[in-house]
Amino acid sequence: MNIIKSLIRGNKLFRKYHFADFEEELAELIKHGQKPQALFITCCDSRVTPDLMLGSKPGDLFVMRNIGNFVPPYETDGSFHGTASAIEYAISVLGVSNIIVCGHSQCGACKSLHEDIPEDENFQNIRKWLELGKKAKEITLQKVYKTKEELYTATEKNSLICQLENLETYPAIKELLKSKKLKLFAWHYTLGDGSIEYYDKKSNSFKDLDDYNDY
Numbered sequence: 004m005n006i007i008k009s010l011i012r013g014n015k016l017f018r019k020y021h022f023a024d025f026e027e028e029l030a031e032l033i034k035h036g037q038k039p040q041a042l043f044i045t046c047c048d049s050r051v052t053p054d055l056m057l058g059s060k061p062g063d064l065f066v067m068r069n070i071g072n073f074v075p076p077y078e079t080d081g082s083f084h085g086t087a088s089a090i091e092y093a094i095s096v097l098g099v100s101n102i103i104v105c106g107h108s109q110c111g112a113c114k115s116l117h118e119d120i121p122e123d124e125n126f127q128n129i130r131k132w133l134e135l136g137k138k139a140k141e142i143t144l145q146k147v148y149k150t151k152e153e154l155y156t157a158t159e160k161n162s163l164i165c166q167l168e169n170l171e172t173y174p175a176i177k178e179l180l181k182s183k184k185l186k187l188f189a190w191h192y193t194l195g196d197g198s199i200e201y202y203d204k205k206s207n208s209f210k211d212l213d214d215y216n217d218y
Contacts, residue, residue, distance in 0.1 A: 037065070043065065043067070048110065104170070
């Protein structure tokens, strides 16, 4: 089926069978405004579907997506910063108390860090954006891996740790972390089975999200 035709059909089915499930909640959100408790930073990858994989409802998550779920460090250069503005809006306007950076397996951005990007004007913004993964690549290459898959997975996870470090460069985030009014999370989603691992800073390792209990 043509994708546009499929999406139109999907909207009709949503309105007919599912919209009523959230109608009252949406009415409240429209009347009083959104109050999400978490900023969810994830990849543009079409296989990553936050509401499906987390069971979230309208109003639960403020979602920001980009290639590789990268977080640029804080800057004051006056340029256009889409990711930074989303972070600022979530923190300073919406008052979220949690930020989750969610990467995933088979991430094209992390794989591209180990490949040559064409020196072509059609790739200039991609090449620039992937510079945000340079540190993760350098950390990853300090070890030897048996397979390309292990290399890519390690890059994905090291990248998530780097994104947490970049988040901590934002003044508002620093202040909220200091006063313990904000929590930062790094999650790694496996496309093949739907499972999620979280980064445990104390052990410097990723663990099964089912075992997380520090709410």
